[in-house]
Amino acid sequence: MTTERSSLDDPLFRPLQVGALAVPHRVWMAPLTRLRCLEPGDLPIPLMAEHYAQRAGAGLIVSEATHISPQAKGYAGAPGIYSDAQVRAWQPVTAAVHAVGGRIACQLWHVGRISHSSLQPAGLPPVGPSVLPTQARTSLRDAQGRPMRTLCSPARALEVSELPGIVDAYAAATRRARAAGFDAVEIHGANGYLLHQFLAAASNRRTDAYGGPIAARMRLLLEVVDACADTWSADRVGLRVSFGASSSPELADDAPEANALTVARALAPRGLAYLHLSEPDWTGSGEGLAPAFRHALREAYPGVLVGAGRYTAERAREALRQGWLDAVAFGRAYIANPDLPERFRHGAPLNEPDATTFYGGGAEGYTDYPVWNAVS
Numbered sequence: 001m002t003t004e005r006s007s008l009d010d011p012l013f014r015p016l017q018v019g020a021l022a023v024p025h026r027v028w029m030a031p032l033t034r035l036r037c038l039e040p041g042d043l044p045i046p047l048m049a050e051h052y053a054q055r056a057g058a059g060l061i062v063s064e065a066t067h068i069s070p071q072a073k074g075y076a077g078a079p080g081i082y083s084d085a086q087v088r089a090w091q092p093v094t095a096a097v098h099a100v101g102g103r104i105a106c107q108l109w110h111v112g113r114i115s116h117s118s119l120q121p122a123g124l125p126p127v128g129p130s131v132l133p134t135q136a137r138t139s140l141r142d143a144q145g146r147p148m149r150t151l152c153s154p155a156r157a158l159e160v161s162e163l164p165g166i167v168d169a170y171a172a173a174t175r176r177a178r179a180a181g182f183d184a185v186e187i188h189g190a191n192g193y194l195l196h197q198f199l200a201a202a203s204n205r206r207t208d209a210y211g212g213p214i215a216a217r218m219r220l221l222l223e224v225v226d227a228c229a230d231t232w233s234a235d236r237v238g239l240r241v242s243f244g245a246s247s248s249p250e251l252a253d254d255a256p257e258a259n260a261l262t263v264a265r266a267l268a269p270r271g272l273a274y275l276h277l278s279e280p281d282w283t284g285s286g287e288g289l290a291p292a293f294r295h296a297l298r299e300a301y302p303g304v305l306v307g308a309g310r311y312t313a314e315r316a317r318e319a320l321r322q323g324w325l326d327a328v329a330f331g332r333a334y335i336a337n338p339d340l341p342e343r344f345r346h347g348a349p350l351n352e353p354d355a356t357t358f359y360g361g362g363a364e365g366y367t368d369y370p371v372w373n374a375v376s
């Protein structure tokens with residue numbers, strides 16, 4: 001038995017204007033790294049076109065994180081968006097999504113210190129805001145091409161003179177994403193990667209204009225946002241952030257909520273397509289965002305707000321009804337349910353994701369999850 005709701009009374013299925021994009025409903029596909037790309041070259045493979053096209057019923061697909069330069073790479077098997085060959089390899093992916101009526105944003109990624117020197121140009125150390133001991137891990141490929149978890153290599157601190165080059169790499173990646181047929185870009189400012197490393201007090205010990213108070217720690221993020229917006233248009237640029245207290249001591253912040261509101265107020269006048277919250281409890285550890293903070297964020301940030309992290313259809317409806325969010329992105333549920341919005345619409349049961357096939361490999365656990373067949 002399933003219950004179909006009318007789209008009029010279901011907050012998940014009301015259309016939404018997201019910057020330049022008319023989005024038919026509020027069930028989005030969260031960015032999901034799957035590590036199936038071709039190396040060398042970090043090239044998307046044809047199977048990815050099939051995977052994303054299967055999920056094109058999403059309000060908006062956000063692509064797996066995609067590195068903006070060779071230095072920005074931290075995971076073997078992730079795609080890039082810094083070469084013309086990568087643009088050509090992404091084109092069939094975006095075309096396949098468009099052919100069935102979908103929309104797809106490219107998530108722009110610089111991993112910062114979450115990398116291994118064997119993945120870096122000339123085997124150099126990864127880069128970050130500051131030199132810090134780390135217990136963080138990343139993923140290489142073993143001799144059989146399977147993902148292999150590995151401790152990150154010690155990073156070196158970026159010189160201030162190198163930062164304009166990083167901002168330029170985001171701008172160039174935006175240009176290439178547009179040429180590759182994406183509808184938007186999403187700057188990855190969340191989950192402990194470069195821009196988050198600059199934002200968080202524990203990982204940014206700099207004493208120059210990019211470290212110290214939050215106004216300085218958010219400088220690089222804002223420069224990147226402005227560069228991407230200038231390159232394309234602010235209404236084609238989204239941003240993902242990790243607001244709230246991190247469960248990782250390496251990303252501890254001095255005043256997480258107050259700092260998040262400072263960042264949100266700085267973003268508000270920039271007219272971005274959306275702000276995407278990677279909510280702090282998504283791994284199952286740590287606290288979720290407090291209702292008082294959600295209200296304050298809503299006041300600080302008038303644009304489109306998207307949440308992600310352990311949502312069910314019901315929790316998503318509740319967040320929309322409360323006015324805390326305008327859309328909700330689903331990660332693991334989207335891995336296992338290519339037709340997730342249809343299932344939500346009909347109250348149909350969900351397939352369970354198989355975590356052993358999240359990373360690496362081929363079609364298994366990637367393009368072979370069954371759709372729900374409505375029985376009339």
Ligand SMILES: Cc1cc2nc3c(=O)[nH]c(=O)nc-3n(C[C@H](O)[C@H](O)[C@H](O)COP(=O)(O)O)c2cc1C
Pocket residue numbers: 030031032033034063064065107188190191240278279282308309310311329330331332333358
């Ligand atoms: C396999 C896997 C890969 C992920 N890759 C990314 C990524 O590339 N970029 C990103 O911002 N978040 C990534 N995430 C986080 C998801 O986008 C999402 O925020 C998280 O899974 C919580 O949502 P869920 O509870 O609906 O799965 C990943 C999560 C999983 C499980």
